[in-house]
Amino acid sequence: MARLTLDRTRQQALSVSVATGAYGISFGALSVAAGLDVWQTCALSLLVFSGGSQFAFVGVIGAGGGAGAAVATSAFLGLRNGFYGVGLAPVLRPMRGWRKAWAAQVTIDESTAVALAQPAEDLPARRAGFWWTGVGVFVAWNAITLLGALLGSRIGDPADWGLDAAAAAAFLALVWPRLAHRRARAVAAASSLLALALTPVAPPGVPVLAAALVAIAAGWGHPRPEEVPE
Template sequence: MARVSLDATRQQALSVSLATGAYGLSFGALSVAAGLDVWQTCALSLLVFSGGSQFAFVGVIGAGGHPFSAVATSTFLGLRNGFYGVGLAPVMRPMRGWRRAAAAQVTIDESTAVALAQPAEDPDARRTGFWWTGIGVFLGWNAITLVGALLGSRIGDPADWGLDAAAAAAFLALVWPRLAHRRAQAVAAASCVLALALTPITPAGVPVLAAAAVAIVAGWGHPRAEEVPE
């Protein structure tokens, strides 16, 4: 029974890895279009390894924003990975040395989601889901980022191919399952309205920071996550 469970977990991890890695093509092309070279683009994927943060960074740079705004926006979005570590800590312990550093690097939306989707009474399945997804996404994302960066200078405007919409689609896919409750919907709506209002009158990156601030303030005092309906 345990063998079947682990096989199913690995299949789920591989499916998520393939689907997520495909977005690397869009990131690579958009990054080069924003003014970064191939090596800078690959370094972002290798070292930052957080799709939302990377898209935010090149988006601000591409819009002519100040590098400080790009870094701040990227960092704001990346803070969520630290909170994922809190939820995963009981599953991954004990862990030291290089394994701990490697786990920190691959603690992302997808590895966390696949790990915590496994039965709580099956820690082996949760650890398998985490490692297979994290490493799978890491390899796929970096490899396809390189392909996208190499193609970026040859395909012209990424918007002509619809690659500019891939970033928004990726964000929506991550956020949508979390909007099942009225409070989450209200916070998302308020953040969107504020960001849209600030876009014409503030430097690039500021609307995202302001929207993130709204979400943080709205969630202050409500640390307990709402139950997800079955």
């Protein structure tokens, strides 16, 4: 049974790595089109390693913005990754030294989602989900960024293959098991509505980050323990 769960976890990790990694081709092409060279493009994927932040960085540069604005926008979009580290504490701690440094580097939407999609009582599966997805996406994202940077605009749009919908569906599937209780479903619905309401009026990054306010409101009172997602 434990083996079965681990296999399922790795299958999820692999699918997410492939679907997310494929987007590296868009990033690589877009970055070169914005005026960065191949080395700079690869350095962004290796060092920043957070899709939203990287697209924002080259977006600002491509639109003629300054380097300072690019750094600020990308850092702002990466703030949610800080919350993920807190949410992952019961899964990953204790950690020190290089292990913690690497865990930080691969703490992204995907690794967090796959880790927390595993059963709460199965700590090995949650850890495997985090590391397999984090490292899997890291390898795929960086390799395919290089490909995109070299091929530039000669390749098609990943949206033609439905990969944007696949990424959203993967996140939906990963959140799904955590919506067992009404309170969690209410949090998911309120967060989605708030993000959509803010999308036309707030700068990029704010809509998703604002969902943290919903979590604070939901966790502030005294929900019964079984209502809190593990």
